[in-house]
Amino acid sequence: MATFLYAYVSTAEETIAHQRGEVLAAGYSFDRVICDYVDLGAQTTLHQRRQGRRLFDLLQWGDELLVRCLARLGRDEAEVTRTMLEFLKMGVTIRSVIDGASYRGGELTGMTIREAMTACGAMAQKQSDSRRLAQGTNLGLASNERKSRKPTCDRATFDIINTLLGRGIALTAVADAAKVDTLTVRRIRNNPARQVSLYGS
Incomplete structure (x- = not known):
């Protein structure tokens, strides 16, 4: 049994x-490090990453996979969930360092696949949002107590978000592409007329 970071x-x-250092400080140990260098904002699946796809060949039943957060495993909640389930079915245990969450491979007893997907997906979404906030992509949401709300991004970003939403692209993928948080995208999607009024025609 081996542990991969x-x-x-x-x-x-x-x-x-x-x-x-962060992983070691959290009390974890590992036998091998697999690393991908990806441009910020790049939309790639784990299978598309040069080193990430090697994990599917290297990991074996009983091995452990350490990640700083589950969001490292895909572009959005659905993709992270699919990737996690793929590893779990291989008998690989997945551990998320920043929150201590652990998903034991091959032991979905008492939990249906759908329930597992919901649990994994919710955690992945939470960590994905936290990562974007940590990177400073939150462009300043106005206080909810204020009656008038200022724009949360510039006009160019607003236009990009509207275009991507119009193409039916997933909310989290739009947020990544526009480098804003998911709340901004959700606000624009849910009330486009209100948002347009903030920027003018």
Whole structure:
């Protein structure tokens, strides 16, 4: 049985050394590090990443996969969930370092696949949102107590969000592409007329 740490580097601050140190400080140990270097905002699945796809060949029944957060495993909630279930069915245990969550491979007893997907997906979405906030992509949501709300992004970003939403792209994928938080995208999607009034015609 071996433990693999999957590191994902997309910013200057996310160095391998920093992620290794963070994992060790949290009390975890590992036998091998697999790392991908991806441009910030790039939309790639784990299967499309040069090193990420190697995990499906390297990991065996009884092995453990450590990730800083579940969001490292895909572009959005649905994809992270599919990837996690793929590993779980391989008998691989997945551990999320920042919150201590653990999903034991091959032991879905008492939990249907749908229930497992819901649990994994909810955690993945939570961590994905937290990651975007930590990267400073929140462009300043106005206080809910104020009657008039200021725009939460510039006009160019607003237009990009509207275009992507019009194409039926998933909310979390739109947020990643526009480099804003999901709440901003949801607000624009739910009340476009109100948002247009903030920017003018």
